[in-house]
Amino acid sequence: MHKFLLTALAVGLASAGLSANAAAAQTFEGTATGKHGDITVAVTFDKDKIADIRIVKEEENPVLTQKVYKDLREAIIAGNSVAVDSISGATLSSDALKAAVKAAADKAGVTLAATPLIVAKREVKIPEKDGYDVIVIGAGGAGFAAAVSAHDAGAKVVMLEKMPTLGGNSLISGAEYAAANNWVQQKLGIKDSVEQHFQDTMKGGDMLGDPAVVRVLVENALPTALWLRDTIGVEFQEDNLFHFGGHSVKRSLIPKGATGAEFINKFVKATTERKIPIFTETRVTELVRDKDGRVTGVKAVIDGKTHQVNAKKGVIIATGGFSANVELRAKLNPFYGAGFKTTNLPCAQGDGIFMAEKIGAASVNMEQIQTYPMCDPISGAIELIDDARFEGAILINQEGQRFVEELERRDVMSKAILEQTGKYCYALFNQAVEDRAHAIEHHQDEVRVFSKTGILKTGKTLDEVAAAFDIPADALKATVARVNEFAKTGKDLDFGYRGKFSDLSEGPYWIYRGVPSVHHTMGGLKINPKAQVLDKNDKPIPGLWAAGEVTGCTHGSNRLGSNAYTDIMVFGRIAGTEAAK
Numbered sequence: 001m002h003k004f005l006l007t008a009l010a011v012g013l014a015s016a017g018l019s020a021n022a023a024a025a026q027t028f029e030g031t032a033t034g035k036h037g038d039i040t041v042a043v044t045f046d047k048d049k050i051a052d053i054r055i056v057k058e059e060e061n062p063v064l065t066q067k068v069y070k071d072l073r074e075a076i077i078a079g080n081s082v083a084v085d086s087i088s089g090a091t092l093s094s095d096a097l098k099a100a101v102k103a104a105a106d107k108a109g110v111t112l113a114a115t116p117l118i119v120a121k122r123e124v125k126i127p128e129k130d131g132y133d134v135i136v137i138g139a140g141g142a143g144f145a146a147a148v149s150a151h152d153a154g155a156k157v158v159m160l161e162k163m164p165t166l167g168g169n170s171l172i173s174g175a176e177y178a179a180a181n182n183w184v185q186q187k188l189g190i191k192d193s194v195e196q197h198f199q200d201t202m203k204g205g206d207m208l209g210d211p212a213v214v215r216v217l218v219e220n221a222l223p224t225a226l227w228l229r230d231t232i233g234v235e236f237q238e239d240n241l242f243h244f245g246g247h248s249v250k251r252s253l254i255p256k257g258a259t260g261a262e263f264i265n266k267f268v269k270a271t272t273e274r275k276i277p278i279f280t281e282t283r284v285t286e287l288v289r290d291k292d293g294r295v296t297g298v299k300a301v302i303d304g305k306t307h308q309v310n311a312k313k314g315v316i317i318a319t320g321g322f323s324a325n326v327e328l329r330a331k332l333n334p335f336y337g338a339g340f341k342t343t344n345l346p347c348a349q350g351d352g353i354f355m356a357e358k359i360g361a362a363s364v365n366m367e368q369i370q371t372y373p374m375c376d377p378i379s380g381a382i383e384l385i386d387d388a389r390f391e392g393a394i395l396i397n398q399e400g401q402r403f404v405e406e407l408e409r410r411d412v413m414s415k416a417i418l419e420q421t422g423k424y425c426y427a428l429f430n431q432a433v434e435d436r437a438h439a440i441e442h443h444q445d446e447v448r449v450f451s452k453t454g455i456l457k458t459g460k461t462l463d464e465v466a467a468a469f470d471i472p473a474d475a476l477k478a479t480v481a482r483v484n485e486f487a488k489t490g491k492d493l494d495f496g497y498r499g500k501f502s503d504l505s506e507g508p509y510w511i512y513r514g515v516p517s518v519h520h521t522m523g524g525l526k527i528n529p530k531a532q533v534l535d536k537n538d539k540p541i542p543g544l545w546a547a548g549e550v551t552g553c554t555h556g557s558n559r560l561g562s563n564a565y566t567d568i569m570v571f572g573r574i575a576g577t578e579a580a581k
Contacts, residue, residue, distance in 0.1 A: 025051055030103030033452060034096030036060050036445030043104035049080050053101060059445055063171060063264050064090040067164050068097055076101055079116025089165035089345050124303045127279050132158045134579045135298055135311040136318060137284045137352060140168030141565065142548030143318035144267035145572025151274050153580035155313060159276060160300055162283035163347050167264040168320055172345065174384050175260035176242050176252040176562040179221035184241050185251060192249050194218050201563060204246035204409060205556020208365060213553040216529040220570045225253060228569060233266045242390040243499050244561030245407045252562035258387060258442040287315060287359050295543035314543035314579045318572060321521035321549035322350030329369060329518065336369040341380025342518040343372055352550040356525050362536045364552040366523035370559055373413040374427060374514030378453055383514055384443045386427060391437035392502040393429035394483055398422055400466065400475030405495035411558045414516035424515045426469060432502035440510060456512040465511045480504045520559050524552035531575035545579050547571035
């Protein structure tokens with residue numbers, strides 16, 4: 001990918017052009033819709049050239065858009081063109097910035113260049129070859145947990161990330177965190193146990209998870225949640241939990257804002273305070289070993305050149321899964337091939353699995369691929385407003401009928417949706433559900449975007465919401481009437497809903513369309529309870545650890561919602577601590 005990034009000289013030229021022709025300069029505003037809402041820019045034109053771009057209003061994720069509002073903005077100014085590469089990992093925000101600038105140019109009557117006038121590359125930053133104890137590959141949730149833990153255990157750490165942006169899929173996740181006996185459960189009077197969490201996880205994965213690894217997961221879930229709260233500074237909602245499918249009780253902590261941004265923003269702050277260096281656009285391609293077979297470093301491609309970075313104690317792989325690798329998905333499990341979009345960022349290609357397998361690492365459960373049942377039919381992204389389903393929203397098909405329990409396992413729900421007319425369904429809820437779920441309140445960005453694209457509709461009556469998607473009104477009313485009876489009795493006689501229904505008699509209502517999209521790959525590297533990567537003889541590979549979705553021992557055939565964040569944090573923390581020893 002070209003890096004259309006300005007040198008100081010290019011910035012100076014642009015600024016000088018504005019000063020010399022200030023009298024001729026005019027400013028026009030343009031707006032376009034990004035990932036989380038509208039981006040409005042004020043573009044100053046000096047005759048027929050862009051002299052400055054000022055961000056007037058935006059609601060995008062601050063971690064993802066650091067390079068968008070700096071590097072991409074500068075590239076557009078330097079090239080007098082919007083025909084520049086988007087920032088990988090922040091494509092929707094990048095495209096919105098370019099579209100907003102184009103809208104401003106159209107208002108000004110300015111024709112921008114079809115190709116950039118200036119293409120200047122940034123000064124490349126290269127990590128030291130020596131001087132690090134631990135290398136962490138990947139700057140998502142698992143990588144951050146590992147890096148901070150290794151540092152706090154006394155190691156000198158460096159993080160290497162192939163994307164221009166930080167956070168990976170951990171950033172765009174809903175980021176709920178499963179932990180038995182957590183403080184919110186105690187406040188709400190919910191009885192739970194570590195053993196119950198263990199049994200739910202093993203059963204949910206059809207007993208294909210490694211019991212020893214799963215045991216470590218559930219036993220360390222609460223201590224790690226307390227570490228996240230008290231050491232990293234992650235804020236959780238104190239008055240509510242989510243009940244994800246497959247869990248026998250409500251045990252999933254909800255971060256502030258109900259997205260991974262709360263975790264990643266706090267981890268960025270933590271690594272900054274600890275002065276842990278993070279090198280982005282640094283693609284690790286190979287693990288380096290000494291003559292005894294110990295992993296002692298990596299080879300990484302930076303700006304087209306290969307560099308070696310050494311580690312005195314070892315390497316931690318935290319590169320995520322392969323949900324965005326359509327070719328690999330199709331090879332391992334043809335059902336999940338090109339017919340599915342993915343909720344994941346494009347970086348989820350399985351890189352860490354491949355490089356570890358090249359040195360003899362074992363992998364397990366690679367054919368086990370999971371879809372999330374309710375995703376944006378246009379982009380494939382997870383619909384975070386689907387939080388409403390955990391508090392009583394009902395799923396209905398085009399005929400206005402329920403067809404599956406709303407808190408079933410994700411694989412069961414996805415299969416059921418694909419059997420419905422059009423291979424999609426709708427979720428319907430009212431203010432009574434919203435008062436518990438806060439799905440609309442927490443995800444106003446999605447409300448704005450989905451309302452524009454027609455995925456989400458609102459109405460005061462059932463007749464209105466039925467008409468919005470051409471659903472038979474009589475059938476919908478009959479379905480709602482039956483659910484209202486279940487809300488009174490507390491028993492769902494049709495599908496055994498294990499949560500608590502609310503009466504849906506009164507509006508206002510929200511209804512949104514969703515489709516299954518590939519969300520998680522359960523398979524990956526084989527590890528032991530110490531997060532050491534194992535070879536094909538189940539022996540630890542010296543100097544190599546792994547954590548997060550790159551591993552394959554935790555979730556079996558099906559990951560329970562909110563167990564992923566527990567997984568990446570628990571084993572990221574373990575990997576970091578073990579590697580630092």
